[in-house]
Amino acid sequence: MCGIVGYVGHQQVVPVIIEGLRRLEYRGYDSAGIAVVNRDGEMHVRRASGKLRKLEEALMLKPLDGDYGLGHTRWATHGRPTEENAHPHRSSNGRICVVHNGIIENYLELKRDLQTRGHNFQSETDTEVIAHLIEDKLRTEPELRLEGAFRSMLRQVRGIYALVALSADEPDRLITARLGPPIVIGIGEDEYFVASDIPAILPYTRKVFFLGDDEMAVLSRSAGVKVTDIDGNEIHPEVQHINWDPIQAEKSGYKHFMLKEIYEQPRAVRDTTQGRVSLDTGKIYLDTMKIPEEQFLRFTDIKIAACGTAWHAALVAKYLIEELARIPVEVDYSSEFRYRNPILNSTTLMMVISQSGETADSIAALREAKDKGCRTLAICNVQGAMMTREADCTIYTHAGPEIGVASTKAFTSQIVAAYIFALYLAQQRETLDEPMLKWHTRHLSELPVKLEKLLNSETDYEELSRAFVLSTDFLYLGRGINFPIALEGALKLKEISYIHAEGYAAGEMKHGPNALIDSRLPVVVINTLDPEDVKSRLRYEKTLSNIQEVRARDGIVVAIVTEGDLDTRESASYTIEVPPSSELLSPVLSVAPLQLLAYHVAVRRGCDVDQPRNLAKSVTVE
Ligand code: AGP
DSSP states (O other): OOEEEEEESSSOHHHHHHHHHHHHGGGOOSEEEEEEEOTTSOEEEEEEESSHHHHHHHHHHSOOOOSEEEEEEEOOSSSOSSTTTSSOEEOTTSSEEEEEEEEETTHHHHHHHHHHTTOOOOOSOSTHHHHHHHHHHHHHOGGGHHHHHHHHHHHHOOEEEEEEEEETTSTTEEEEEEESSOOEEEEOSSOEEEESSGGGTTTTOSEEEEOOTTEEEEEETTTEEEEEETTOOEEOOOOEEOOOOGGGGSOTTOSSHHHHHHHTHHHHHHHHHTTTBOTTTOOBOOTTOOSOTTHHHHOOEEEEEEOHHHHHHHHHHHHHHHHHTOOOEEEEEHHHHTTSOOOOOTTEEEEEEESSSOOHHHHHHHHHHHHTTOEEEEEESSTTOHHHHHSSEEEEOOOOOOOSSSOOHHHHHHHHHHHHHHHHHHHHTTOSOHHHHHHHHHHHHHHHHHHHHHHTSOOOHHHHHHTTTTOOEEEEEEOGGGHHHHHHHHHHHHHHHOOEEEEEEGGGGGGTGGGGOSTTOEEEEEOOOOTTOHHHHHHHHHHHHHHHHHHHTTOEEEEEEETTOHHHHHHOSEEEEEOOOOGGGHHHHHHHHHHHHHHHHHHHTTOOSSSOTTOOSOOOOO
């Protein structure tokens, strides 16, 4: 999970690459580096351990200029996050350099072989062997030139990679290849970009396409972009027009991307709903649904695979689909799915949920299901990402670029997309009649305004966070459709504040977790109530008992409740109210206070909210 940027064109290369790396820093921030080649064919490299600003400081001290180059911001896999291990890595003669995201599994045997042939290595990384392999090939077969030597290198390495290489002996030319982690290419006016993700390219062009696995591309000012497979057969990928505006990828005055993205949720929900539901007729429209309509009647079961926050969205999707469409749904962590030999067949619909569309485990789960003959559907936030290219069809969330490592607006958009899909299934299988479809679509259309009201309420999360800044453990409880929200609240807190937090089904308290309760343990309980829903009332009553049991043992309770709920207010230590909503849509509202609580606790603890330690935005390695 690293950030790669390459540029060849008419602009000064250093600002383009540094700005691109800044926009990709959420992908990895252990160290950073840049290599540029100037008019005289001299290659210059600057690298620094630590955040990108360290590299910027190095460039201030010793500026560079050049016409083409590449840069990298690292999430260390092999080798400590030191300057020596920072990318770009160079060949022995210093004329070739590469940046890499992924893992070269056979690098040690390649390294030993190269060392016997006189190559001297400067780093502990797997990546460095790539530069030496290319150089070694050119030593013996110079007529291959960079493209041919690069192709030969690809046949020798084993593993996964997003690679970009350049040579000081071949001006204005970049070569890139992908197997696993993403590579996106931008087509400008007499300039070309290569990057790990769209935000790095967005300020310059909206015309992009993702390389596919086992594809490579040569970018040059003279010949433009040529895409081939490893054997050299030309490929003509479809160029997408990205409709994100560059401002969306900026902080727009917020202190952190995460806070901005929390407050963008009403817009994300609205945009994800737009054009897909009719309030007049209750009809659902999914124009990207390329699975034949009659097929929906034949599905006997649904499997959903996802990771992290997306897995929590998958758990909510299970409640939604089983309630509305009456199809059995099984949810797996993607990383577990393929190790349990799942029962899949041609009447199984396999879904993957992913913000990035590039999570390695979820791609692997999708491929496993395809190999077993399943129809496949992705819920994804990034146009053209790997999962959207491999699934039969995609329901896009329209949350815009999500930069903060902690997922927020993508999560609520995933729930909305799953809700719309559940209604679509109910419509195809006639498990809901028109009046009920209208009822659901009306509640869905009211959601953005309710979320807006909630996010602009007077609740003083900053003050509330003061009480918990020194806490060492948290417990989050929920029941029914609120159970996945308890899991999500715990993940938000732990991943940005580094406080241990655990989400639990409220009904399980007597089966063990009650032993944890004491006066130091904050217990966050989600207990909203839809008074029109009998099951909601039952769930509410049982969970209110949980709150009273915790308080009876001197536990601290932070309760998330529906506006006007006085019973819980009397029982809890702290109460946060959310607007009333239907039971099935309540998770979109009840998660927002948990996001804000986690955010303010983390800020008060001085944590790096947008780039938490040891994490990266997109986990493109297994
Ligand atoms: C959630 O806040 C984390 N950033 C992480 O768990 C994330 O949800 C997970 O890695 C899945 O990413 P994806 O949605 O891009 O597949």
